[in-house]
Amino acid sequence: MRFTLGEKIELKRGLKDVYIDRSKVSFIDGKQGMLIYQGYNIHDLAEKSTFEETIYLLLYGKLPTQEELNKFETELRSNREIPHSVIEIINMIKEAHPMDVLRTAISALSAHDPEVKDNSIEATLRKGIRLTAQAPTIVAAHARILEGKAPIAGDPELNQAANFLYTLFGVKPDPEDAKVMDMDFILHAEHGINASAFAARVAASTDADLHSAIVAGIATLKGPKHGGAAESVTKMAMEIGEEDKASEYVTKTLKDGGRIMGFGHRVYKTIDPRSIHLRDQAKLVAERKGQPKWFQILSKVAEVMKPYEAKGVCVNVDFWTGVVYQLLDIPEKFYISIFSMGRIPGWTVQVMEQFDNNMLLRPMLEYTGSIDLEYVPIGLRK
């Protein structure tokens, strides 16, 4: 016998267009290509703000005064260090994917956080600040260990973006490079209830703590359909190899039923507003460094893909991110980790919002199997 419910079940596969809650954190208008963090347009934030100010905005819901920002930056900078045992753990699993290492190290940091069990909004905010400060230390330490170099201590004179590049490469970064990194962090800080933020909210809905929720977010962001696209775009650019082969590559790939990476989005049906800034930065950095090749290849790809805009298949945030990272000499395999560490403020504020008006996230599955198979003793089974 199969089970049948009295009424027809409406399946919401992928939870497409299902609204699960209200939020004041961010807004995406997929038709107009608009992204808002806590009331502010992403264009203003990308052009006028800093990552530190944007984190403050996300976590506190308002832009800081100079005094508030100073205090906040001090708090962030004083929390960058990670325990030596976590460095040891990174070293022990260094050959794993950087996202596996980041996930494990963040998970291990729960053993050292004095407020791990405290799920109050205030403690969750403080833990979010600590994790935001600690995550780049993990990523930079891992990258250096992989190159056989010792991790280096941060420089409290440097902001989050500059300090990340410094601890990654061991030299004080060009201020223009640091500014590009800073803008990249701003653009990646929050993006509504995409799969990783959703996973963090599902964890938080059981009253699991922030470390658990962020670990669930990182685990989810790892998927190639989510955080992995920037790396794939870079690989595609390398595969194309030179500008005048881009057109043929795109045409052939699409003809063969393949996909061009860095295009299309569940919500945006027009150009992703973040991609505009990343494209501009990619162009500037390529010119400044005298390495126009990758930018030119991707520009050609974008040009050939232009007709698909009418169908809602547009450049997304990942399309230009990869070439920016490549021009900053960041190893490909760390692209998703950088995305993750920039997203921690967004995950944190969404967990705070979830805690504030919590309800267990527990959907249903329509069962299509049998319900009355007879348990046959093992000797009689065929």
Place this chain on the structure above:
Amino acid sequence: MRFTLGEKIELKRGLKDVYIDRSKVSFIDGKQGMLIYQGYNIHDLAEKSTFEETIYLLLYGKLPTQEELNKFETELRSNREIPHSVIEIINMIKEAHPMDVLRTAISALSAHDPEVKDNSIEATLRKGIRLTAQAPTIVAAHARILEGKAPIAGDPELNQAANFLYTLFGVKPDPEDAKVMDMDFILHAEHGINASAFAARVAASTDADLHSAIVAGIATLKGPKHGGAAESVTKMAMEIGEEDKASEYVTKTLKDGGRIMGFGHRVYKTIDPRSIHLRDQAKLVAERKGQPKWFQILSKVAEVMKPYEAKGVCVNVDFWTGVVYQLLDIPEKFYISIFSMGRIPGWTVQVMEQFDNNMLLRPMLEYTGSIDLEYVPIGLRK
């Protein structure tokens, strides 16, 4: 300006009664109190099956022949060992909550799994078998390290349940205790798309790998509203202290607006079928060990709560689980970890099912903030 959508948004808070997909893995009839794994009633499995056979049923969708079961048991037993470096990691973070340790250790195991990147159904199944075999090794090692004892190697002569008790306590378990543990594992092996399985599916929906999905599941199960109830029931029993204080405790707690732990469930509105077996086991073990106290206290609590059954507030699986673990001398703080390690087969098969017909799980949030706040330079902010 605030953003308003043209149409009224219907919120699905908690995703209550929202069906997100079809499944052949398990079925819960919350009105009749029925639980089915792959077509078989949980009562048959609890009484006639073994954990190994149940894992096989969940993963392969059929009960094994003797030959298939023998081969499967060999595979499980040969995968119990975990790398020394993971033992070291457990030792380094031993003071953390056992769920934080399990989450970190499973995450770290990704560094050692030869098929970590392979998301094929076949490789995912093999990884699920490995993680099912490895998880008890992590939990037992952690418990022993906490007591200042060295972890001990498993005994390939013992099944999963007996070996867990052996590696936990260092002595071969009483076969009756092992049988109780075995039934407990059967009853916890799978339970539909509860929050932890859902988090595992959200991770898998991005094509993240099984280790990531299981880590998301563990992170989510940690929450007191999900996996933490058995521990809370035990704490409640201890607080009550003796049988003739149970009635007063329940009455007073409810009068003060408190909650009696181990009652009520999002899906079950009648008695949880798993609790029947756990109650029977609790009674038998209590008698056998000559320690009737906790069973008697909880029986009294259940009796006083009886009138609430009419309102759908019934004993759930966690109510009797705690006393069973307590009678087996398992430290309270490890209760959720034991739940987790028993659930790995269920999470694995749900991830396999998600991969088989995958679609990104990405819902929406209704934005209730502003969309056009003016970016005021920092010096002019108040």
